[in-house]
Amino acid sequence: MRITETAYAKINLALHVRRRREDGYHELETLFAFVDTGDVLTAKPAAQDSFATVGEFAGVLDNPFDNLVARALGALPRSQGLAVTLEKNLPVAAGLGGGSADAGAVFRIVEALHGLPEDWQARAAKLGADVPACVLSRTHIGLGTGTEQESVEDDLAGTPVLLVNPRVPLSTGPVFKAWDGADRGALPEGPASKIAREGRNDLEAPAISLCPGIAEVLAALQTTNPWLARMSGSGATCFALYDTVEARDAAAAAMPGEWWTMAGRLR
Numbered sequence: 001m002r003i004t005e006t007a008y009a010k011i012n013l014a015l016h017v018r019r020r021r022e023d024g025y026h027e028l029e030t031l032f033a034f035v036d037t038g039d040v041l042t043a044k045p046a047a048q049d050s051f052a053t054v055g056e057f058a059g060v061l062d063n064p065f066d067n068l069v070a071r072a073l074g075a076l077p078r079s080q081g082l083a084v085t086l087e088k089n090l091p092v093a094a095g096l097g098g099g100s101a102d103a104g105a106v107f108r109i110v111e112a113l114h115g116l117p118e119d120w121q122a123r124a125a126k127l128g129a130d131v132p133a134c135v136l137s138r139t140h141i142g143l144g145t146g147t148e149q150e151s152v153e154d155d156l157a158g159t160p161v162l163l164v165n166p167r168v169p170l171s172t173g174p175v176f177k178a179w180d181g182a183d184r185g186a187l188p189e190g191p192a193s194k195i196a197r198e199g200r201n202d203l204e205a206p207a208i209s210l211c212p213g214i215a216e217v218l219a220a221l222q223t224t225n226p227w228l229a230r231m232s233g234s235g236a237t238c239f240a241l242y243d244t245v246e247a248r249d250a251a252a253a254a255m256p257g258e259w260w261t262m263a264g265r266l267r
Contacts, residue, residue, distance in 0.1 A: 003112060007039035007105040008137045008267060009090055009163060010097030010130060011232040011239050013156075013192065014199025017176075018183050021145075025129075026176055029187045030142045031152065031195045032133045035161055035264040039089050039098065041069070041105045045113070046083040049073045055088040057098075060169075068099035068127055072106035075123045078114050091260055093169035095233030097130040104134030121147075138267060139192050153191035156241075156266050160248035164221060165237040165260040166213035175234040178206035196228055196241075207235035214238065217259065224251035241266075 013031040021027055039055070051070050069086055084106070090098040107116060107124060117123070124131040129146040139157070141150040179202065188198040208214045214231055217238045221229040225247065226240035242248040252263050 002044045003109055004042045005105040005109050007101035008034040009038040010101055013196040015201045016187055017202040025145045028146050032142050033139045034137045034267045036267050037264040039102055040087040043082045043084045043109045046081040048081040050083045053086045053088050057088040057091055060092045068103040071127055072103035076110045091165050093171050094165050094237045095235045096237050097134055100128050100130035100134045103127050103131045107135045155191045155193050159266045160242045160245045161266055162240045162248050162251050163237055163262040164217050166217055167260050168211050168213050168236050170211050170236040172234040175203050175207045201231050203234050204231045211236050
């Protein structure tokens with residue numbers, strides 16, 4: 001039996017950083033959303049776990065034994081091994097939760113074959129703050145470090161979205177370190193579209209200070225008349241939301257060829 005699961009690209013439609021915590025993490029309020037495309041994992045039962053990577057960004061995973069796919073496999077009890085192949089289509093260190101999305105896909109594969117333990121959320125959170133959200137892969141609000149989930153009225157499903165990355169990796173830690181510490185207020189209340197429109201990404205300015213190419217991407221996206229263009233997560237990927245697929249595809253065609261792009265819809 002072979003099972004295939006998409007590791008859906010994660011975007012933060014809004015990301016408000018409220019304060020630095022005593023444990024070194026940051027108190028966040030974010031609106032998670034997921035694109036209907038991303039990495040692809042294929043798995044089949046095996047005598048023991050194994051892991052292989054293919055795809056455009058496979059070479060970036062420098063240690064195949066210490067990545068989130070392998071760690072997710074090790075975090076879940078099963079009666080048999082899994083041979084997993086990861087088609088790595090999402091750039092790494094890009095604000096798309098790529099590794100977390102891959103781990104989330106592993107959880108869904110194991111769920112389909114064996115079911116998940118009752119404490120799966122705690123196991124997922126130990127792998128990374130975005131992993132519980134990526135297991136669900138649906139629009140919702142994330143609180144705390146992002147691991148606490150709160151439902152939201154999702155009026156954005158099916159919205160055409162374009163992802164653009166200047167092909168510059170940007171690690172999360174330095175971006176948070178460059179944040180100025182100012183609390184600019186809570187997420188707006190209301191449906192997802194209202195939160196997205198009226199929200200912000202507090203990491204955008206510090207990320208641009210480290211990677212000026214983000215500002216170029218945002219400026220290019222703004223010329224394509226999206227109803228929203230913003231950086232995702234800690235960057236460097238930016239996204240734009242459009243009213244029609246035709247507008248999205250025209251925008252994709254207008255981006256410089258050296259940039260990475262991916263078109264899809266919000267789930």
